[in-house]
Structures are given as C-alpha cells and as structure tokens.
Amino acid sequence: MDGETLLKTAADCADELPGADLEHPFGADWDVFKVRGKVFMLMTEVPGRPVVILKSDPGEALALREQYENITPGYHMNKKHWITLESGDAIEEQLVKELVTESYRLVVDGLPKSRQPVDPHTYGRGS
Incomplete structure (x- = not known):
C-alpha cells in the first residue's frame, strides 16, 4: 500500500x-x-x-512492531500506548481498518459510559 492510499483508507x-x-x-x-x-x-x-498515528493496547503494539517493519512507536506520542503506521507492502487495507477501529474503541472505552457513542466491547467486532 502506498502512502496516499494509507491516508485515504x-x-x-x-x-x-x-x-x-x-x-x-x-x-x-x-x-x-x-x-x-x-x-x-x-x-x-x-x-x-505519510504516517498514521493510532492508539494501541501496549501488548498488541509490541506484537505489531515485531511483526511489521512499517509499524513503529507513536511519533510524538507515548511510545507504549501509540503506534505509527507507514506505507509498505505488508500493510494491507484490512489491517489499517482494524487498527483504526481498535484505536477508536480504546478511546471510547476510556470515556464515561454516558458519553460513549457505541459499546466499545462489541462495536466493529462483527458479533
């Protein structure tokens, strides 16, 4: 995936x-x-x-950085809780969508229940 496609996706x-x-x-x-x-x-x-910076579970972030050379610690963010995604052959559309949705869920989960637009435990999980 090239940089322009990464950002658009x-x-x-x-x-x-x-x-x-x-x-x-x-x-x-x-x-x-x-x-x-x-x-x-x-x-x-x-x-x-072009880069995309996303929130990630610390354990998941570590695994992603080990698995993909185009995923690195969060640029200008807490390196434990954020990842940076760059374009590359191993970065596919489905992975980008999953990582964006997971980042969103993690942030929603930290909001008071009354302010959550979706249930972060079920949203986007195809259940």
Missing part, C-alpha cells in the same frame, strides 16, 4: 465511526480525528513520508 474508516470528528488543532499539516473530544488518530507527513 485510514481517513475513510475514521469518517464512518460514530461520533468521530476531524480537527486541525496543530495546523493544516495534521489531521486529528477525535471522538467526544479525545484523540484516536493523527495523520501527517514526517519528512515526506
């Missing part, structure tokens, strides 16, 4: 998530996706390389 997926909003608090170069005011995805270019 991630943005299209985020746009479909209930309660997701796109903001630009850090300027036009940063697309920041939030749910109920909390960030779940950032997109930008790091010296010419």
